[in-house]
Amino acid sequence: MAxxxxxxxxxxxxxxxxxxxxxxxxxxxxxxLNELTLAFSQAAQDDAVRVVVLTGAGEKAFVAGADISxxxxxxxxxxxxxxxxxxxLMSLVERLGKPVIARIQGFALGGGMxxxxxxxxxxxxxxxxxxxxxxxxGLIPGFGGTQRLLRLAGRGAALELCLLxxxxxxxxxxxLGVVTRVVAPELLDDTVNAMADQLAAAxxxxxxxxxxxxxxxxxxxxxxxxxxxxxxxxxxxxxxxxREGTTAFLEKRKAEFKGx
Ligand code: COA
Numbered sequence: 001m002a003x004x005x006x007x008x009x010x011x012x013x014x015x016x017x018x019x020x021x022x023x024x025x026x027x028x029x030x031x032x033l034n035e036l037t038l039a040f041s042q043a044a045q046d047d048a049v050r051v052v053v054l055t056g057a058g059e060k061a062f063v064a065g066a067d068i069s070x071x072x073x074x075x076x077x078x079x080x081x082x083x084x085x086x087x088x089l090m091s092l093v094e095r096l097g098k099p100v101i102a103r104i105q106g107f108a109l110g111g112g113m114x115x116x117x118x119x120x121x122x123x124x125x126x127x128x129x130x131x132x133x134x135x136x137x138g139l140i141p142g143f144g145g146t147q148r149l150l151r152l153a154g155r156g157a158a159l160e161l162c163l164l165x166x167x168x169x170x171x172x173x174x175x176l177g178v179v180t181r182v183v184a185p186e187l188l189d190d191t192v193n194a195m196a197d198q199l200a201a202a203x204x205x206x207x208x209x210x211x212x213x214x215x216x217x218x219x220x221x222x223x224x225x226x227x228x229x230x231x232x233x234x235x236x237x238x239x240x241x242x243r244e245g246t247t248a249f250l251e252k253r254k255a256e257f258k259g260x
Pocket of ligand 1 (some may be wrong): 023064
């Protein structure tokens with residue numbers, strides 16, 4: 001289907017979803033949230049897709065936040081619906097069952113930082129800027145920012161970023177664990193493409209097991225997390241990919257994973 005606010009590209013098993021409102025710095029209005037939800041649902045259901053890259057159009061912004069002009073007129077009930085729609089999207093991305101790479105080239109503010117944080121791998125250009133500036137608008141983060149930042153970077157960093165509302169650079173975001181890689185702007189695409197290619201060739205059911213174990217484990221006790229890991233580990237032995245991966249190693253050849 002044709003999207004009004006997104007561009008979708010397919011390269012082998014890599015699906016790239018680009019938020020495409022560069023004149024508004026890719027701000028998330030309600031329609032864009034709905035389109036992203038649809039695009040990610042389709043990527044989840046399509047077995048040919050093994051990895052998703054999420055980015056924003058243009059040099060200036062990944063996503064500069066929720067759309068302030070739309071929020072300006074919201075009633076509390078509309079705001080509740082908007083927050084829930086944003087949170088549903090972020091949870092869908094986080095629980096997609098396939099790796100999602102955020103390619104962050106510029107501003108990732110408010111809802112943009114929240115969108116980046118629900119992705120599994122976050123690669124930032126040295127020029128990227130992160131922040132939760134909602135307090136400057138008399139607001140608080142509403143797409144999971146208080147919760148995901150707390151879990152990624154700890155209580156101190158979550159409170160400092162949300163209370164002071166000031167942007168931080170990519171290097172600081174890396175130190176806080178908000179991004180997993182920082183690269184020179186001219187290396188951003190090569191780095192993301194290499195990562196995506198590697199994941200596209202990886203065993204998809206093993207990737208899903210890792211995502212599940214890490215994400216579930218972050219929300220539970222160590223004993224429950226370890227038990228979850230054991231079950232997911234054992235389940236891998238039911239896959240053809242596990243036989244192929246271990247056999248290929250023993251036969252000194254490259255494994256060909258089929259997702260079965
Ligand atoms: N919602 C709606 N529109 C936004 C937006 C947002 N979150 N962020 C940027 N835009 C729009 C601007 O209104 C402007 O539109 P216009 O040309 O029709 O006036 C356009 O994008 C370009 O932004 P501009 O502010 O002119 O760019 P800049 O380089 O001067 O500043 C920022 C860049 C990111 C510092 C600034 O746009 C900003 O502070 N944005 C809001 C960030 C924010 O608070 N996000 C959290 C929202 S909850």
